[in-house]
Amino acid sequence: MNDQLVRAMTKDGFVKAVAVTTKALTERARQIHKTLPTATAALGRLLAAASMMGNMQKVEDGSITLQVKGGGPLGTLLAVADAEGNVRGWVEHPQISLLEKYRGKLDVGAAVGNDGTLTVIRDLRMKDPYIGSVQLVSGEIAEDVTQYFAQSEQTPTACALGVLIDTDQSVRAAGGYLVQLLPDAPDDVIDRLEAGVQAAGAATAMLDGGLDAAGMLQKVLTGFEVEILETQPIEYRCYCTRRRVESTLISLGREELEQVVQGGETLHVDCQFCDHVYDFTPQDVSELLQALDETADAPEEDG
16 A cells, blocks of 8 residues: 555634555665664654645745654654655764664654753744754653644644564564644543543554544544545655756865875765765766866856
8 A cells, every 4th residue: 555644624613633644654764774673663753753744835836854863773754844844854864773662663753862852943935944952751752743733833733653573673664643622622622632642652553553644533533523634645855956966066275176086986975865876977977076166157247
């Protein structure tokens, strides 16, 4: 089954929700970054959260970046999503040893750490991006996302994320949900929502039990009439191009590029987010230097 994002609202207008299934894209991330189970689980949770938050923005060509620096052995984790919910990500130390709370239960919080921050960068295609940052609560990701919404956006939020790793270290199930109370929700709505979240249980169990994104929302929002607003496929998607890599190389400066030319060896540039490798021969780099010269020598136009 393809990964999917479902966006919904209760018919009373007091609760909005989004859920994702992300097994395939998390497995793609595992293969790209060669993550071991604990890193797979942590990165997979962050990818699911970023996917849902990116889609919630509903800004065409916008994007959202989630960066976690918790001080744990995984180092920095990063996930970037577009406005549809397609996502890509990276983890600094993908091959740390297995960390478990107990047999069969990965200790993501210990691997991420909780001595640091979750930073959210919203690119809404305005002059400057919106940047919000909160202290990590547990490093388990879902609790930290909940904290972000409470502190930075004053929005009561329930977030559940889960990644289940199979015995061969592949991704068996992955996904999660975000449910938010809208302003002026009465007490009975709050009580019903809290009861639904508690009764639904862990996202991992729901996903492993065969529920899709819509099924998770129906279970969490038991007692509400739910209207599905959007259902769409999502995937692991990187936007790297050779032109973008060229721009990055040019930003290194003339001295470093000249050293590449003088060295006479082909430069291999790996994308941070995917497994694409861009090769630049000394001749290619010479052409970049030539383009740099032409740009510098171009006459300025009168404004």
